[in-house]
Amino acid sequence: MSHLHIPDGVLPPIVWIIGAVLAGLLLILSARSTRHLGPQRIAFQSALGGIMLAVMAIPVPITAFDYCMTLSGPVGVLLGGWGGFQVSFVVTLILALMGQGGFTVVGLNTLVLGLGAVLSRSIYLMSAQRWGPAHAMALATAISQLVSTLVWVLTLWLSVRLTPRIAGQHEMAEGLRFLQGGLLLTVLVPMLVGAIALESLLAYGLARFLSRVRPDLLPALPGLDHARATAGL
Amino acid sequence: MINTFAQIDYLASAGRSPWHRASAISKMGLTLLFVVLAVFTASWGTLLGLLATSLLLCFSARLPVALIGAAAATPVLFSAVFVFAHWTGDRVEPFVLLMRPMISSLTAMWLVGTTPYPDLFAPLSRVLPRVVGDSLFLTYRAVFALLERMERLWKALSLRGAMTGSPARRAGMMGEAVGTLVLSGFDRSHRLYQTMLLRGHSGRICGCRHYLAPTREDRWVLATALWVVALAVVLGGWRPA
Numbered sequence: 001m002s003h004l005h006i007p008d009g010v011l012p013p014i015v016w017i018i019g020a021v022l023a024g025l026l027l028i029l030s031a032r033s034t035r036h037l038g039p040q041r042i043a044f045q046s047a048l049g050g051i052m053l054a055v056m057a058i059p060v061p062i063t064a065f066d067y068c069m070t071l072s073g074p075v076g077v078l079l080g081g082w083g084g085f086q087v088s089f090v091v092t093l094i095l096a097l098m099g100q101g102g103f104t105v106v107g108l109n110t111l112v113l114g115l116g117a118v119l120s121r122s123i124y125l126m127s128a129q130r131w132g133p134a135h136a137m138a139l140a141t142a143i144s145q146l147v148s149t150l151v152w153v154l155t156l157w158l159s160v161r162l163t164p165r166i167a168g169q170h171e172m173a174e175g176l177r178f179l180q181g182g183l184l185l186t187v188l189v190p191m192l193v194g195a196i197a198l199e200s201l202l203a204y205g206l207a208r209f210l211s212r213v214r215p216d217l218l219p220a221l222p223g224l225d226h227a228r229a230t231a232g233l
Numbered sequence: 234m235i236n237t238f239a240q241i242d243y244l245a246s247a248g249r250s251p252w253h254r255a256s257a258i259s260k261m262g263l264t265l266l267f268v269v270l271a272v273f274t275a276s277w278g279t280l281l282g283l284l285a286t287s288l289l290l291c292f293s294a295r296l297p298v299a300l301i302g303a304a305a306a307t308p309v310l311f312s313a314v315f316v317f318a319h320w321t322g323d324r325v326e327p328f329v330l331l332m333r334p335m336i337s338s339l340t341a342m343w344l345v346g347t348t349p350y351p352d353l354f355a356p357l358s359r360v361l362p363r364v365v366g367d368s369l370f371l372t373y374r375a376v377f378a379l380l381e382r383m384e385r386l387w388k389a390l391s392l393r394g395a396m397t398g399s400p401a402r403r404a405g406m407m408g409e410a411v412g413t414l415v416l417s418g419f420d421r422s423h424r425l426y427q428t429m430l431l432r433g434h435s436g437r438i439c440g441c442r443h444y445l446a447p448t449r450e451d452r453w454v455l456a457t458a459l460w461v462v463a464l465a466v467v468l469g470g471w472r473p474a
Contacts (some may be wrong), residue, residue, distance in 0.1 A: 006311055006340075007307075007308030007311055007312060007333075007334030007337060007441065008268055008271065008308075008333060008334050008337035009271055009272045009330070009333025009336075009337060009462045010311070010312055010330055010333065010334060013272070013273070024469060027361075027362065027365060028362065029429070031362030031363070031364055031365060032365055035364070035457055036314055037364065039426045039427070039430060040423060040426075041366060042367050042368060042371065042426060043371065043419065043422035043423040043425070044419050044422070045364075045368050046367075046370075046371030046372045046375055047375055047415065047419040047421065047422040047423075048418070048419075049371075049372035049375070049376075049410065050372050050375030050378075050379045050422075051379055051414050051415055051418050053372070053376045053380075054282060054376060054379040054380045055411060057383075061301075071411070078415075080301050086364065086368060087368070087372075089365060089371070090365065090368050090372050093369065094373060094376075096341070097341060097344075098237065098238070098241065098345065099304050099338045099341050099342055100307070102337055103268055103341065104268065104272060144293065157336070159393075163322065173386055177447075197404075198400075201404030201405055201407075201408065202404050202407050202408040202411060203404040203408060204405060205404065205407060205408015205409045205410075205411070206409070206411050206415070208405070208408070209408065209409040210415070213412070213416065217415070217419070232406065
């Protein structure tokens with residue numbers, strides 16, 4: 001849901017060019033902020049990128065479609081905003097090379113996935129002290145997925161609006177628009193809720209496991225002893 | 234997906250067509266030309282010519298028909314959704330929207346099916362920040378081991394009954410399984426990076442310039458580039474009545 005499988009040549013150039021420029025700028029900024037990080041961090045980042053790709057391969061049948069999980073929320077929590085953004089870029093670039101989404105939408109895909117990752121760390125830090133790592137990870141994932149999906153929908157809406165040949169008063173187009181409105185409520189919204197719930201539960205399980213086995217991989221909570229926080233769950 | 238990844242990786246390294254011997258940089262340039270022409274042209278003639286040429290590229294690289302079919306068909310579904318959203322009664326526009334992504338996807342398949350990943354990523358890592366360039370290589374290397382491990386893990390979980398019960402329980406179990414993947418992936422990538430450092434890693438993976446070395450087969454790439462530019466010039470304004 002929060003990943004644009006849109007191929008090349010479908011979105012209007014203005015949308016994907018702006019997306020590419022923005023993603024490029026953010027990538028440069030992220031590289032500057034993570035310049036001091038050591039090889040261990042690059043290894044962790046790459047492992048999580050590989051896991052994102054692996055998890056995307058798990059088919060989750062929701063209605064007639066297979067939902068593609070992204071793990072962008074947990075990756076953002078574990079790596080922080082900039083790291084999550086870089087991983088999103090690497091993953092979308094590899095996917096584009098494999099024919100999953102176009103080259104021209106790599107920037108937009110990075111923004112959509114990366115935005116979720118950027119938000120999730122802050123949400124986790126705000127909620128982990130109160131509810132523990134597992135619940136905080138689930139909440140961060142749910143909110144980041146929701147925001148990513150909204151940006152995804154906004155991108156598609158913008159693309160349709162900015163296409164010069166869009167229907168005006170055409171009768172059939174009006175009919176289709178009505179149908180799309182109905183589809184949105186009856187199919188897409190339940191799908192979205194199901195997908196967010198699934199991804200959040202997955203994140204919950206992941207955080208519960210990490211807090212038991214390797215709590216040092218979870219972000220340290222400010223002003224709180226980490227061991228106590230994880231023991232409280 | 235693991236099969237597709239592995240198959241493409243094997244084809245890129247073990248293929249023996251002239252395209253496999255052409256330099257990576259020339260093939261990347263040709264792919265870029267195809268994508269730019271496909272995205273910006275509205276001419277049916279040019280798009281048909283590009284589609285036929287991209288199919289010819291894939292077949293002459295001896296890529297399996299199933300892979301070529303998948304590359305052509307995958308973007309059609311997503312384009313069809315957009316065609317539906319755009320429908321204005323014009324019967325020409327949907328075909329343009331369907332052909333563009335097919336051309337791009339087929340050319341991408343030709344590129345990754347004829348170019349080993351170090352040659353493919355080396356020029357990209359030159360223009361990307363170091364941390365992102367290194368991450369690109371390590372992520373690609375990690376994904377094969379992780380996909381294999383994940384498939385084994387999934388089978389074990391299913392056999393032991395972890396995939397029964399309520400959806401919440403199953404998703405929680407899946408999360409824990411992903412947790413073990415995180416740990417093994419982290420350990421594996423860490424070991425790999427430490428090994429690279431011990432072997433004198435200079436701070437940038439694949440500092441080689443092999444991808445730039447021109448070969449005799451580059452003339453085929455150049456000829457194809459000239460052919461598609463000629464197509465765009467000659468058929469640029471053609472649309473069916």
